[in-house]
Amino acid sequence: MEWVRGETIGFGTFSTVSVATNTRDSGDIPAIMAVKSSVSYGAASLSNEKSVLDSLGDCPEIVRCYGEDLTVENGEVMHNLLLEYASRGSLATHVKKLSGEGLPESTVRRHTGSVLRGLRHIHAKGFAHCDIKLGNILLFNDGAVKIADFGLARRVDGDLTPLKKGVEIRGTPLYMAPESVNENEYGSAADVWALGCAVVEMFSGKTAWSVKEGSHFMSLLIRIGVGDELPKIPEMLSEEGKDFLSKCFVKDPEKRWTAEMLLNHSFVAIDLEDDHREDFVVKFKEEEKVLMSPKCPFEFHDWESSTSDSHTSLDSPVERLGSLTSSSSPDWSVDGSWVTVR
Numbered sequence: 001m002e003w004v005r006g007e008t009i010g011f012g013t014f015s016t017v018s019v020a021t022n023t024r025d026s027g028d029i030p031a032i033m034a035v036k037s038s039v040s041y042g043a044a045s046l047s048n049e050k051s052v053l054d055s056l057g058d059c060p061e062i063v064r065c066y067g068e069d070l071t072v073e074n075g076e077v078m079h080n081l082l083l084e085y086a087s088r089g090s091l092a093t094h095v096k097k098l099s100g101e102g103l104p105e106s107t108v109r110r111h112t113g114s115v116l117r118g119l120r121h122i123h124a125k126g127f128a129h130c131d132i133k134l135g136n137i138l139l140f141n142d143g144a145v146k147i148a149d150f151g152l153a154r155r156v157d158g159d160l161t162p163l164k165k166g167v168e169i170r171g172t173p174l175y176m177a178p179e180s181v182n183e184n185e186y187g188s189a190a191d192v193w194a195l196g197c198a199v200v201e202m203f204s205g206k207t208a209w210s211v212k213e214g215s216h217f218m219s220l221l222i223r224i225g226v227g228d229e230l231p232k233i234p235e236m237l238s239e240e241g242k243d244f245l246s247k248c249f250v251k252d253p254e255k256r257w258t259a260e261m262l263l264n265h266s267f268v269a270i271d272l273e274d275d276h277r278e279d280f281v282v283k284f285k286e287e288e289k290v291l292m293s294p295k296c297p298f299e300f301h302d303w304e305s306s307t308s309d310s311h312t313s314l315d316s317p318v319e320r321l322g323s324l325t326s327s328s329s330p331d332w333s334v335d336g337s338w339v340t341v342r
């Protein structure tokens with residue numbers, strides 16, 4: 001494939017995302033794509049993403065991959081993944097533009113249904129995404145959304161045995177499920193918990209867990225992993241929405257609803273005929289007029305999509321969580337798709 005890199009449209013932990021123009025008229029491949037590029041330290045994540053996307057095959061709610069290649073730019077070898085281009089960027093950026101207002105419930109319902117269909121496909125193929133968050137849900141010109149960023153995805157096939165002992169942080173702490181905090185379990189149920197967090201954020205414009213600025217992320221992990229506290233369900237949400245979230249925010253992953261079950265919930269089982277896309281376009285135009293003024297109460301930039309792995313055998317959740325705090329300086333290294341902090 002021949003392509004030319006255009007403007008930069010996003011930055012992740014491991015990569016930079018740019019527009020790419022396809023310079024050859026080649027059948028299936030569109031003229032405009034997104035290219036996710038990384039130097040060597042992010043290559044493992046890109047390669048994991050490519051192999052997961054290949055295994056998943058086509059699904060309308062998952063960003064398509066057109067291939068990969070290597071380029072040399074400014075003397076550096078770049079690993080590139082060519083992807084379907086989402087012209088309106090991520091839902092995170094979109095929601096931030098609303099200055100803490102959140103999206104209308106009808107839009108939230110539609111997006112939630114789309115993400116659930118994507119998750120059902122991922123889970124049916126034996127994978128977990130492990131990093132569901134608004135930054136990884138991309139918005140297309142026609143108002144459709146698709147799941148992106150499979151750099152941390154893993155094959156689970158129903159086996160939730162943690163790969164390693166200790167505490168590993170995959171994805172973003174604000175979206176972490178209790179079993180991930182307590183047991184290092186990152187299965188399909190953890191994606192459903194994260195989806196619940198994303199629904200709260202889409203609707204309220206605020207993260208599902210309220211955290212004080214400057215507070216240590218350990219205190220959040222303890223709230224998620226220990227005790228009965230659950231993410232706050234927005235008061236203004238319909239009863240159907242509240243009920244939907246109550247099925248996502250079940251501490252026991254065995255009792256949490258699956259993506260398949262949630263797709264039959266009345267919150268998302270709507271007749272698309274009644275859900276006029278034109279309304280969405282009008283609303284979108286109004287939203288676009290709002291000045292860009294991010295008001296996310298707390299963003300854990302430094303922790304996103306990283307893994308902290310103590311590699312020690314610890315029994316209780318408190319012990320496991322305590323193992324994350326250390327006075328020694330961390331040693332960052334990349335192991336497959338994982339970033340390891342020792």
Ligand SMILES: Nc1ncnc2c1ncn2[C@@H]1O[C@H](COP(=O)(O)OP(=O)(O)OP(=O)(O)O)[C@@H](O)[C@H]1O
Nearest residue numbers: 010011012013014015017034084085086090149305
């Ligand atoms: N296909 C795409 N079309 C348009 N924008 C994209 C696309 N893929 C990614 N982006 C933009 O780039 C950002 C970073 O991409 P992505 O999350 O895939 O990178 P990452 O390095 O895996 O990041 P993370 O820190 O979330 O793991 C996204 O939040 C989004 O704004």
